[in-house]
Amino acid sequence: MRFNTSGRTSLRRRRLLQAGVTGVALPAAIFSPDARAHGDHSDPHELVRSADTVTVVGPWELTGLDPSRAGYMFTRMEVTETLLDVDDAGTLLPALATAWSVSADQLQWRFSLRSNSLYHDGTPVTPRSVLNALTRALARPGVLKLADIRAMQIEGRELVVTLGRRFAPLPYLFTHSGTQILAPSSFDAQGNVTGIVGSGRYRIGSIALPQQFDVERFDEYAGGRLPLPQIKKARYLSVSRAETRTLLVQSGQADLAFSLDPPSIRRLQNSRTTQLVSAMLPRTTYIKLNAGHPFLKDARVRLAISLSVERKGIATALLRDADLGATQLFPPAMQQWHQTTLAPLRTDLAAARALLRQAGWIPGADGIARRDGQRFELRLLTFVDRPELPLIAAALQEEMRQIGIAVRVVIGNSSDIPAGHRSGALEMGLTARNFGNLPEPVATLLQDFGPQGADWGAMNWSDPQVVAALNRLADSAGQPQQDRALVAATLQRELPVIPVVWYRQTVAVSQRLRGAGIDPFERSYRISQLEWAR
Template structure:
């Protein structure tokens, strides 16, 4: 697969060229103002602001309305957004941001440093990843309305990369009068500073955004409106794209891609997403006695043939994952501790040695499998059910929408093992630590330690990695972490997933940052 990975990376760098270079490749075409872009997706978010829920469905919409301090190009070089300048003190404990003047919230109020302070401190308190990202944030000083100074208790080497719109949205402080952040109407009708203004959320149907006529970037955005339609299944997505009723989707069924690729009005793009590093991850509920035994988890890992997942389920559009720390983070990735090759004989032997004998019907024990909503997750779950039956483990599948999934896994804990969609992100502290962080046991939040893994030594190593500025020492810490969690195996990364977009050929400038699908569409336009 390395050749395919290089090809995806090359494609990503091409898509993220500066606007002028992309337009030159579009035969000199100039951006055209006006029109409505329709994005169609399977499933619906639970909120439109990723404060309490960082799910991709939320992020894909919110970033058109709500901005961050920075964005990044394909090489992870920071670019100004709500911040126009920044500096870091020599000791790494003070980050000074100069904010963009003249920016207004969509309700007309001025954007100020007070909004930055409120947003980052709120993320530190209730953000699924913010509690880790901003763990070292002591205060946000605001000496004047256009200066925000982040004061840290310890160095935080990954901090700048976390300040994008999708990861750390800056929200209006005046929209959150209390600390019950989830109760604010801003979650359902967001007020932002971005290129598009929220207009309507018809639950179960669609979201409508309209052009911000007072956007701080002169001349942008180009589109008049964005309509995000929610449908129940992938067949409806393909039908809408082929009929010209939708312009873009990230939810196309993988078996449909080759057929849609041949459609004269459609283009298919698969891009390696090195910011999100999305993966399917199998999480074991360690509160269940049978799964609390490491040899049982090792046996189940050995019963999985990833070639079926990558080839049959993802049609070659995914790669086997070797570690929970993604291969894209080359400096930190170590796949050796996660070497559990497909081996049914080994799986059966380990289960026998664990005392999980087969009953008269050949069944050793039964497990309840929850899975993240979505067609590929369902298909992978169905494969896991069949795979585990071959070693005498009966699997019952628990279906449900996103809200049901989150409640069942993180609050009710009504599952035995869980097939999750995890963004492993741009740094292991932000994206991977949450799989193992014991804080998620005491204070549950979505996507935080579904396994209930509790190993103080691992917590301590992650704490050290979060503040270590020496890259050689930081690499060694992550190597130690992978050695421990690879053997304990509370979570097993199955496959990495690229961002796949199907778009009408008239759609131009779809991606304008490393965020890909969570970009802001400020440079997107529709050719005649």
């Protein structure tokens, strides 16, 4: 990055630059005329907090307009709606659908659609437009593929969904951002998304892919029958580095800062200009393993790796929260799935080395194990979207070295892990899996631990008992508590993924706002619930 040396840069701006600002819209005078050619893709205007605009900063870029790619950003900013919503406990709530029911054989679901609603272009939200949007979603990769949907049709103001087999979590699929409803004017003649025209409380003012979009209050929301939010305008800005997001909220240039790293949290704890809001989420950071890899297909090796992990140490030293050490895959936030009687994951280096020896891996002169002339060396992929991941990866590298496994950490993009899963090239990946991606986790678990595995779940591993238990849960058959316990115990024993830490979301909030809260399912930033602290 090159800078124009003319003029004087304020201390605040120098601190931002020294922190490695990338992708932040700073004053045009700071950048040379060819700054864009050297990696800055943001609009060259000053990021100054507006008196009537709430600015949200997070690490996530807008990778496209299609709901299947970055649709979650538009639901988080309340631009688009889905058929249903959920409360903090995961209980279904009305959204574009006001009521829903299922037939006695559980093969036909009916969703009554809200009347008198408008899209942001002023056109009505018709049942036909809802059907067209969902038909398009069904034709693309996404959560609707989890259900055996045979037909969708409109009867009056009802959407009727017919299944080929029973699937109890179906309503929860219609809470996912990939099923958001867009107006017909959002699409071109070929069905490609060319604009985001939703029906939510806010409408798009402007978009500058991949980093920024602005929204403004939609006063005709729900036919104008509901009270208007106090916040009239909001902005989302993608800022890759956690320390930069911290500086932006400290300096008053941002109002909400998400995905903070532990040093940033410590810095803000005594701030007079910001407050911290936190909540444990149904998310687990784990090592995704290629269980088909010659080194990793032996369950003894996977257990050895697990035994090398100092979970409490990582949670304490890196996250400053000892309670986040993952004793099992499912965190306490997943009340129905967390198993209090399950023997916890532990650390035992001697036992780990013994297991490797049993699997034929003998320490070499350099301390790294060898078998049949092969050195036990693996590559661990991770990414910076969640700032704690590279730090955890470095700790895991050292911990595995102590039992004789050489690990090369590669910091890339979040897309590298699913790409490696699909190509078969992935060896290990460190990721934070959101089990609240769907408020009923059965649907997510069917993806992750089904016969074929999934981009963020198991790779080259499957267990027929796990698959059968998950199918019983999806089918409302069997005994739910026993099936959940079976799934948890099998994953704890086989370790197709190795849990490391659970996750606590911490958000920095400007003192000029009140009413900020955290959605445990990360569906919304809850802009419409905010008020000015005047």
